[in-house]
Amino acid sequence: MNRATAVLTDWNNRVNQSTASKHDQAQVAEITxxxxxxxxxxxxxxxxxDEVDAAATVVAALAAENAALREQAAHRAAVVIPLNRAHSTQD
Structure with missing residues (x-):
């Protein structure tokens, strides 16, 4: 029985140093x-x-603000503001 332990230890040492074992160890290291x-x-x-999502949110907010400002400017241009006659005659 005592000899069996020594034989098994020697067997395990030789198996661990075999080419196949080294290949398996290298493969495990590569997978890790x-x-x-x-x-x-x-x-x-x-x-x-996350950066792309944040940038898209900013672009969408700016586009909405730009559209609102364009619409506001378009309506403002249609409004006629009368000039004060007293002011225009002084010039």
């Missing part, structure tokens, strides 16, 4: 790195989407 990169990219995409 890619998952981390994906998380970071998703966070960055969300931050950029």
């Amino acid at each position: 790195r890619l998952r981390s990169q994906l998380r970071n990219n998703r966070r960055e995409r969300q931050r950029l989407q």
Whole structure:
């Protein structure tokens, strides 16, 4: 029985140092790195989407304000304001 423990330990050491094991370890490390990169990219995409949404909100507000000002200016131009005769004769 004591020999079995030593044999199993030796077996595990050799398996961990095998080419297939090293390949698996490299693959696990690469997958971990890619998952981390994906998380970071998703966070960055969300931050950029928030910026785009904020900019779109500002553009929509400015467009609405611009349309209101144009309409106000159009109605103002149609109003005739009489000149004060006393003021016009002094010039």
